[in-house]
Amino acid sequence: MLKRIDWRSVFKGFAWIVSLAGTIVLMSFVSIKKNTVTCTNIKILIPGADNFIEREEVDAILKQSQGVLIGQKLEQINLEQIEQKLKANPYIAFATVYADMNGVIHINVKQRQPILRIINASDQDFYIDRNGLKMPISPNFTASVLVANGRILESFSGKVDTLITKLAKDLYKTAFYIEQDTLWDAQIEQLVVNDKNDIELVPRVGNQRIILGSADSLEVKMRNLRAFYNKAMPKVGWDTYKTINIKYTNQVVCEKNKVDSLTGGAKAGLDSTDKKPIDTMVREEMPDELKEDN
Numbered sequence: 001m002l003k004r005i006d007w008r009s010v011f012k013g014f015a016w017i018v019s020l021a022g023t024i025v026l027m028s029f030v031s032i033k034k035n036t037v038t039c040t041n042i043k044i045l046i047p048g049a050d051n052f053i054e055r056e057e058v059d060a061i062l063k064q065s066q067g068v069l070i071g072q073k074l075e076q077i078n079l080e081q082i083e084q085k086l087k088a089n090p091y092i093a094f095a096t097v098y099a100d101m102n103g104v105i106h107i108n109v110k111q112r113q114p115i116l117r118i119i120n121a122s123d124q125d126f127y128i129d130r131n132g133l134k135m136p137i138s139p140n141f142t143a144s145v146l147v148a149n150g151r152i153l154e155s156f157s158g159k160v161d162t163l164i165t166k167l168a169k170d171l172y173k174t175a176f177y178i179e180q181d182t183l184w185d186a187q188i189e190q191l192v193v194n195d196k197n198d199i200e201l202v203p204r205v206g207n208q209r210i211i212l213g214s215a216d217s218l219e220v221k222m223r224n225l226r227a228f229y230n231k232a233m234p235k236v237g238w239d240t241y242k243t244i245n246i247k248y249t250n251q252v253v254c255e256k257n258k259v260d261s262l263t264g265g266a267k268a269g270l271d272s273t274d275k276k277p278i279d280t281m282v283r284e285e286m287p288d289e290l291k292e293d294n
Contacts, residue, residue: 039069039077040103051141052091052111061085062107074099082107090135090160116175116191118156118168119149126156128172134161146175150193150200167197170215174199177218184222198247206238207257213247221246228252 044058062069065085066077079097086095086109094110112135114127127135127143134156154168163169171191178184190202192209201210212221225246245253 037074037101037103039072039074039099039105042069042105042107044107044109046109046111048111048113050111050113050143052138052143053089053109054140057089058086058107058109061089069105074103077105079105091138093129093131112160114143114145115179116172117143117145117147118152118154118171119147120152120154120156121150122155124156128163128168128175130176132163132169132172134163146178146188146191148175148191148193151195151197152193166214167193167199170199173215173218174201174212177215177222181222183226206233208239208241209243211243211245211247217249220249224250224252 042059042062044055046053046055046058062082065082066072069077077099079099083095083097086092086097086107091112092109093112096108097105099105112127112129112131112133114129114135116128117125117137118128118134119125125137127137127145129135134154136156136158148171152167152171154163154165163172171193174191178188187203187205188201189204192200192202194200194211199212199214201212203210210225212218225244228244228246240256241254242257243253243255245255
């Protein structure tokens with residue numbers, strides 16, 4: 001007895017063969033078209049507010065890689081090589097290059113985005129980008145980002161590279177966190193590494209140094225600082241403390257500023273013998289009223 005023909009499978013197989021044949025014909029057409037089309041224009045897109053790389057620099061990379069492109073046949077232009085040359089630039093994070101059948105070459109460039117500028121202990125100057133990679137300072141453009149200096153031993157070879165030391169990684173984490181928070185982005189203007197290898201935050205408002213320590217438990221430390229800012233600082237004043245130490249979990253340690261002995265000696269705490277002002281330390285666990293709900 002003969003089996004019934006599965007016409008559905010037959011039609012599916014036929015449709016697949018037709019599609020494959022159509023694809024082959026289309027690719028052949030594109031290949032033939034590409035052999036006859038010449039480059040008529042180059043469109044370069046460099047989005048973003050940073051200007052680490054300009055149109056003229058991209059043009060120079062193109063010319064160095066493939067010569068003058070306009071007038072060349074598309075089949076003679078190595079688009080992949082152009083992409084690799086662009087990606088080798090230390091200010092370019094990503095690049096795509098493609099050509100259309102009208103002879104236009106499209107180049108899309110994504111610049112690296114620095115979030116921190118490092119001036120290390122040897123006076124080397126470099127950026128750390130959003131992905132935690134080191135990148136060189138540009139002679140043409142200065143990014144408006146946090147600056148970190150002090151006892152920083154992280155070195156820079158001049159090429160895009162990963163971070164080596166834990167301190168540099170902590171500086172990157174701290175800068176990234178600050179950038180994501182509107183309050184701290186507006187308030188913190190500099191990071192300093194002191195002789196004890198503690199990271200200090202330098203605020204725009206107030207004369208105190210905020211001792212962060214490391215980036216360990218960073219979110220907890222910054223929540224404690226926010227609570228202290230919101231509930232304590234309005235009561236005591238922005239210039240009351242010389243340092244605010246948040247390096248200890250759930251503890252804020254404050255050192256008061258020295259005050260003039262004639263105007264505020266009793267409040268600052270004076271030595272009874274020589275009447276010289278002395279620093280007063282305030283050390284306590286974070287009280288419940290200064291803790292935010294988590």
